[in-house]
Amino acid sequence: MPFVRIDALRADSDRLDALGRAVHDALVETIGIPPDDRFQVLVSHDGISSTLRFDDYLGVHRDDGITYVAITMRSGRTPAQKHAETEPRNVFVTLTENESIDWSLGDGAAQYVVSPDVAGSPSAGLGN
C-alpha cells in the first residue's frame, strides 16, 4: 500500500535498484508493511534536464548522494512506528497520509474498503 517515490542524483540502475530495496526493507522491518506490498517510482536525475537541490539545513551535511524518499500511505501508524530510526545521513524522508478510501490497487476496486456500502466514513481495511 505505501506508494513511494525515490529521487537520486546520477544513480545507475544498480544503485536505483538498491535504493528501492533498502527503502522497502526498512518499511517492512519498521512498520510491518507486507514484503510483497511494494509500489515505487525510482528516478535518477542527470543533473541537467532534471536535478535535485539541497542544503545542509539543521546541521546535516548532505552531498550528491542525497536521496529523497516521499511516502504516501494510509494513516494509522503510531508516532513510535514512524520514528523508527532506519535511515542514513543522506536520506530525506517525507510521509503523507490519506485514508483507506483513497486507494485503488487495481481492478477498479477500492481494496481497503470492505463492503460496497461506502456512503459513510472510511471503513476498516484489509490489513496493510
Place this chain on the structure above:
Amino acid sequence: MPFVRIDALRADSDRLDALGRAVHDALVETIGIPPDDRFQVLVSHDGISSTLRFDDYLGVHRDDGITYVAITMRSGRTPAQKHAETEPRNVFVTLTENESIDWSLGDGAAQYVVSPDVAGSPSAGLGN
C-alpha cells in the same frame, strides 16, 4: 483542480497521451471535474535511468503495463464518489486531499478562496 501525476513504463507519446485522456475522462465522469480542469504530469520511465517497481500484492496480477496515478485534490468528495469503479487491473491510484487555500492556479491568486479575508478557515470555493 485535481493535480495528477501519471507514471508508466516504456510508454510512447501516444500511450502517454491516451493515459492522460483516460484518467481525466474518468475524473470528469465519476466525480464531476470540469472538462477543462486538467493539470497533469505524464512520465514514461525507460526502465534504466528511471523505473517502476510493483508486486502482485492482494492478488492483483500486474505487469509492465502498470500505471501509477497519483491525484491531489481538495477534500469534499464523498466515499461513494471516490469509489466509482472506473479503472482497469493495472492501474494503481492514490489520492491525497488538501484544502481550498492550498491551491494557486496561476496569477498568484488562491482561486478557490472567495474573498481577501483569509484569516479564518478555508472558505467555500468556486466550484470544482
Place this chain on the structure above:
Amino acid sequence: MPFVRIDALRADSDRLDALGRAVHDALVETIGIPPDDRFQVLVSHDGISSTLRFDDYLGVHRDDGITYVAITMRSGRTPAQKHAETEPRNVFVTLTENESIDWSLGDGAAQYVVSPDVAGSPSAGLGN
C-alpha cells in the same frame, strides 16, 4: 523542511535553476522558511517521453511556460501566509500538509520531534 517538486516543459538547466531559486525565495519571503532549508526536485519534460498537460481553466491563460509547483510541508501556516500573492500567471501551486513526525531530514532521525518520547501526538518542532 518544505519538500518541493517543480515540473516545467523544455526548460534548460539555467531555467530550471532560476525556477528553483524563485520558488525558494518566495517561500522564504512569504512564510518565513529559512534560507538554507531548500529541498527540491526540478524536472524538465521534453514533451515526448514525459510531458505536461494543462488547460485555461478558470480563465487563466496558460502556455508552454506552465510550471507546476507541488509543495509538501508541515501544517501550521495560516491561510493568510498561504495566501501571500507571489506567483505569476503560469505557475500552478499545490500544497500538501503533514505533521512533524512525518519528516526525517537525514541521520535517521525525526528532527522535528523534540524528544525520544514519541508515543503521543506530534510534538513541537525545532522552528521551521
